[in-house]
Amino acid sequence: MREQLLRYVQKPTRYTGGEWGSVMKNKEEIDIRFAFCFPDTYEIGMSYPGMQILYFLMNSRPDTWCERVFAPAEDMEALLREKNIPLFALESGDSVRDFDLLGFTLQYEMSFTNILNMLELAKIPLLSKDRGEDVPVVCAGGPCACNPEPLAAFIDFFIMGEGEEVNLEVLEAYGAWKKTGGTKRELLEQLAKIEGIYVPAFYDVVYNEDGTIQSFAPNCDAAPKRVRKRIIKDFNTGFTPEQLIVPYGDIVHDRAVLELFRGCIRGCRFCQAGMLYRPVREKTPENLLKTAQKLLSATGYEEMSMSSLSTSDYTRLRELTDGLLALTEPKMVGLSLPSLRIDNFSMELMQRVQKVRKSGLTFAPEAGTQRMRNVINKNVTEEDVMRSAEIAFRGGYSSMKLYFMIGLPTETEEDCRGIGELASRVVDVYHSIPKPERPKGLGITISVSSFVPKPFTPFQWAAQDSMASLREKQQAIKGSIRAKAVRYTYHESTVSVLEGAFARGDRRLGKVLLAAHEKGCKFDAWSETFHPEWWDEAFSENGLSIDWYQRARGLDEILPWDFVDIGVTKKFLLHEYEKAMREETTPDCRTACAGCGAACFGGGVCFEH
């Protein structure tokens, strides 16, 4: 079927499959056909290393064939609709409708409408309750599954936390169920017994008149009261693919990726990933080097990058980078460094890695004043920034990008002006260095984005700043910039309000999502395809207001995601929120354990000593 379409679309290799490393199997020998769906384009989906980990994991089972499905671009979607061809999977080209299981990965809220669109293109009923016994089972996982409620009506079951172990348990249970020929209900009851599985249909939500939740409780015996996320306790020896799919076309990140560790020791109060992936678990340099070697020879990639939430915190970084350089240099493989903390070590490393071009450096103070940085627990002092700037300038770097957020809880105009003032002092540092010792052509960029409160962070109760207030704050920042060498960029995002609504949303948003989809919303993360007016209609038609979702939450409210147990306790988050209000900081996990609750998993940084 797809053969007839490829000639008419742009970038056809997005749809052909057959890339080096992709897995082909004989359908006759397969019991479970799993369609791994990424609700965005091929170029974006293929750049997420997580997808490839689970792809190779599931394909390691001889009875399972996991294939990939991406959101088709506009031209392909039009053809599929016109010729009435259902959405197909890349490897076999078979219709997704004929698979056993569909699994969506939820990486960002603004991809939710694409899920609905993909189901529709696959000719699968959108609502879970409308899908009969002969329709595939639809599941979802990934970071946004930590608050699954807005998608509760569309997804049969969610997988909470890391998938490397639980996905196999799900396949095992599915395989056993398929052999017995039971009903979907029976399957879901089996699955609900697996730790980390959430079946939304097994829970009832009752709302108060003001829209807050009165009660949230299971309605069947198979469903646990709370669903605990899964982690791989021994991350060091856990499943790591030694192969990757190497795309034909240009994708966003086309390189081998080495995941150094999961989690983050820092505890920035705005950061969801920092809490979701607790506790920090590292891989040893020995294991990483082995993996690096295998990945390079299996893929032939000319570039390798290290990935983690904060690479400078990797305990044996020097050992690792020395080993990696010894591996990559003779092979003429480029090592791309993530944003490391700027210090003598990283300068020396960058000197070695980028022998030619001195590109710009990035630095993320996140807030302009010490007070504000204390509130968000970004443990960076003004001195740190100035010292880093001096090291960078003396190291020959003339341009620097500083990242900030606005719309943070307790933020004042002074905090915003602090952003420009901080940049001015960085400029002063440059001028304080004698001319012969600094590079020419100073350029400082201030990059500002707006803060979106997320579940499972200490700011999950905070109000999201209004567009009007954010605009005023931008003016304050602009006014605070004195030096000519400072450039200001702001990502004006009307999307962020919507992102916030869905991040902290409840089940009632399912109707809004459905209405938005019916109006044609998709690819909402892209400004060209984002239609705020359609969304406004979708909210009002369903008697909901987007502002309501921006509001501050009461500390005693039942939050829609309270039933998910990520290890980090609500009590800890609340304690952190209160400390934030008192402008007190919390040390990182290695300096002193703050007792967040994640030690319950029995591994990682909590047991390092």
Next chain:
Amino acid sequence: MNTKYIIEYHREAVVRYVSHLDFVRVMNRVIRRAELPMAYSEGFNPHPLMGFALPLSTGVTSSCEKMELTLKEEMPANEFLKKLQDNMPKGFTVVSVTQVPPNTKSPIKGISRAVYRVAGVQEVEANALADFMSKTEILVDKRTKSGIKNTDIRQDIFAIKQENGELVMELSAGNERNLKPETVLLAMELYIEGFSPLYDSIHRQSMM
């Protein structure tokens, strides 16, 4: 000592949408996976010495592709072939590897013609085709470097015949002059009454 090899390979239907640029990237990775002792260019950004006879249009299959790879040491041709084939994505099939004797003209240079087979086209009456070929000028809109231009393509068509329901065309191909089979089909639509330019597939059969 640097040694040149000519690799002949096919591009089958499953990979026909891999563009020439993408194929260059594929080869760079094949070279690394196969750990070939490649010779590299001098300069700031050294790249493996690799040349192609004639880029193949996206969507076209071929059984006559040629590229030249330069190794920094000799390697038996059959060993070289195996290493390449083991590391090529399915659909690119290496059929031969031949060492180029020093100081001979490279077979990837100086290509000026190619033969294409167009399948799934409407049959043309022999007279109509002969008539078309007897024209001294065939004007058609053609995409050139400076946009779409009405161009005379007659001198770029060396032969067209019908064989087993396919149209076989020998056309200019190369850096100097180049004509795509699709353009010929469009011209045929203009000059032959009732001819439709629709087709199923195009295959490049030979280059010279």
